[in-house]
């Protein structure tokens with residue numbers, strides 16, 4: 001048997017195993033013309049690099065922009081002006097109530113057994129210390145699991161230190177495995193009577209810079225100050241505690257929490273035609289932490305999804321469904337924008353929701369999170385992305401983070417375009433999140449992938465989700 005013949009037989013043997021509804025597809029998912037347009041969007045070589053121009057403009061003209069800060073309304077104004085200038089329709093800002101948090105000065109010193117000043121940052125949402133600071137012996141834990149397993153009173157009246165290490169990974173799983181030390185460390189410390197919690201920065205770098213990020217309290221427990229020290233400072237603490245003598249830490253953390261403020265989700269559309277009341281949502285978040293410029297998190301996502309939607313606007317072919325860009329408010333400290341959007345538009349049918357919020361690396365995988373009936377359609381979409389170097393993943397995707405809120409709350413179909421995050425956690429949530437960390441050459445591939453996904457979702461003869469929630 002020739003190789004070719006074996007291949008043909010293999011194909012048919014495989015086809016016989018396919019579910020019947022795939023073989024008997026009466027209505028094609030896309031017209032020939034729609035598929036040709038998908039190819040054109042995918043393979044276009046625009047002369048500009050709009051995604052890069054947008055993130056450059058945002059971080060240069062606004063910079064860091066925490067929810068509820070003075071820079072927040074300037075970011076909203078920036079987005080409204082840009083989206084209007086790009087020619088989108090229905091450009092607007094939906095108000096979102098936020099609980100703002102402000103970071104003030106932070107100082108962290110080791111006073112015994114050897115004096116050191118450490119590089120540290122307050123964790124997002126943390127309360128402050130008393131004005132004069134606080135000093136206590138440290139209770140060292142190599143990771144969150146060891147703190148959770150501690151049933152003794154060792155942490156009582158002490159400053160808990162969690163030396164949780166973050167492994168480098170392409171898909172962010174190293175971060176996923178470490179981040180609960182930041183999110184839940186204060187609760188576990190307070191449960192054991194500690195007066196504060198400090199953690200090793202959740203980051204993969206060796207820089208003497210601390211990484212901030214969101215943390216939570218349990219309202220039933222005392223709210224204790226929470227901060228992160230840089231990775232090299234965490235190594236120093238690890239060495240100090242090996243002496244077997246008390247390690248004493250002095251903290252002064254000043255913050256303001258729970259400030260009532262209004263931010264906005266900024267929205268722009270490429271209107272659809274016969275199915276215009278159904279939405280394909282391309283998201284990113286407009287806010288950032290107070291550190292850095294918010295370039296990789298998430299100015300670049302803003303640039304990518306706006307440029308992808310602009311490509312549809314300029315594509316010259318009418319869309320069936322409406323493609324809606326949503327630049328979410330306050331992702332970082334509470335996902336307030338995503339929650340407000342999910343409630344406000346609950347009754348509107350959403351065909352697909354996705355978000356670009358994992359830095360500037362190339363997309364290497366597509367995963368979905370859709371109703372089972374739509375999986376074959378999503379698998380077909382993945383095939384169109386393959387020439388961009390994107391592999392097909394499973395239907396267990398985690399469209400993160402704002403899109404994930406909507407997938408969970410409203411059961412809207414979601415899509416994840418997984419970016420290469422190998423370097424992302426070197427800079428994430430630090431003063432090093434600046435424009436120079438973005439390689440402009442990786443952005444056109446991201447833009448092409450999102451434009452193809454949005455186009456095919458818009459044009460599909462199949463609805464990807466179930467009926468909207470009542």
Ligand SMILES: [Zn+2]
Pocket residue numbers: 285297298331357
């Ligand atoms: Zn982000």
